[in-house]
Amino acid sequence: MHPIAEKYIRKSALPTIFCPGCGHGTVLNSFLRAVDQLDIFNTLGLVSGIGCSSWTPVFVNTDVMHTVHGRALAFATGLKVSNPKLDVIVFTGDGDCVGIGGNHLIHAARRNIDMTVFMLDNGIYGMTGGQVSPTTPADAKSQTTPYGNPEPPLDVCALVVSAGATHVARYTTTQPRTLISGIKKAIAHKGFSFVHIISQCPTQTGRYVYGLTKPDEYVRMIREQSISLAAAGKRSTEELKGKIITGLLHECSDRPEFVETMTRLRRA
Amino acid sequence: MNKKRRAITKEIIIDGGVCKGCHICIDQCPEDVFEVSKTRSTKGYLMPVVSRIDDCIACMLCELICPDLAITVETTKDEK
Numbered sequence: 500m501h502p503i504a505e506k507y508i509r510k511s512a513l514p515t516i517f518c519p520g521c522g523h524g525t526v527l528n529s530f531l532r533a534v535d536q537l538d539i540f541n542t543l544g545l546v547s548g549i550g551c552s553s554w555t556p557v558f559v560n561t562d563v564m565h566t567v568h569g570r571a572l573a574f575a576t577g578l579k580v581s582n583p584k585l586d587v588i589v590f591t592g593d594g595d596c597v598g599i600g601g602n603h604l605i606h607a608a609r610r611n612i613d614m615t616v617f618m619l620d621n622g623i624y625g626m627t628g629g630q631v632s633p634t635t636p637a638d639a640k641s642q643t644t645p646y647g648n649p650e651p652p653l654d655v656c657a658l659v660v661s662a663g664a665t666h667v668a669r670y671t672t673t674q675p676r677t678l679i680s681g682i683k684k685a686i687a688h689k690g691f692s693f694v695h696i697i698s699q700c701p702t703q704t705g706r707y708v709y710g711l712t713k714p715d716e717y718v719r720m721i722r723e724q725s726i727s728l729a730a731a732g733k734r735s736t737e738e739l740k741g742k743i744i745t746g747l748l749h750e751c752s753d754r755p756e757f758v759e760t761m762t763r764l765r766r767a
Numbered sequence: 768m769n770k771k772r773r774a775i776t777k778e779i780i781i782d783g784g785v786c787k788g789c790h791i792c793i794d795q796c797p798e799d800v801f802e803v804s805k806t807r808s809t810k811g812y813l814m815p816v817v818s819r820i821d822d823c824i825a826c827m828l829c830e831l832i833c834p835d836l837a838i839t840v841e842t843t844k845d846e847k
Binding site: 508513515520521529675701718 | 782784785787788789790791793794795810812828830831832833834835836837838839
């Protein structure tokens, strides 16, 4: 096992519950490295909902809340307001964050509360057997859409930008160095940071949506599809069709932060 | 080998207790250092084995991308 894992992982929980080749493990790997580099392990407060993605923080040997489906952000808001010193970090999935708990996401972004949300997007409800989720591509075949998905996928980053998030970024698990620096930037940002991480689910999405049997083929496909924001600026809209634009999509600091407003009101 | 490169790989350790044999490291390695093992690990997976360690350029991509944190690349700093 890697020295970083020896230092931060709950060894009784190993090996992880993830399927072979699951991208959530890479996110855990990158997250632990970012925590190690920022040296914030003692002030971490990890919150997660339900789903494969929400198992990611459970392996970290620190304070973790594994909460109810879709409501991780509501629990995280309570945790942050009650103890503002904590670095509250939420791990959630596409179904958990925008499917079941979309309402909580909009209002957490509107409040601009100082927390970091990692949405691990594998485009399907993986744990329950491969049902269609809000980010499943259109025409994709899943267990609940055997004739193809009739709905277009939701652009979650655009949603949280319009709701008022002050740091919105998108990365993929296939570029771990960019992911680590992105995670560090998101944690350091004061305000609502939303990081959309494109992850791979070889068991459900790989097999049924893309027809790929091996995790390595799937990783190669995501790497070929992803394009950085700087490179995407030079291309036309037609060239960018089907591409994943990665990088820091939106950042501003002109909105008041929720916990600071609450502290001011308490003192008044 | 590139003269600017500072680190030289000494050893690549793969932990059989946590590796699940997804073979992402084999595919992502730019220098094809790994190979699929012919025998199964204690967990029953066909793990990667290091077959061409001299080709390793210590890019650390396998270590960073491993979903199970099973790979450790041990390097030595080049004195030059």
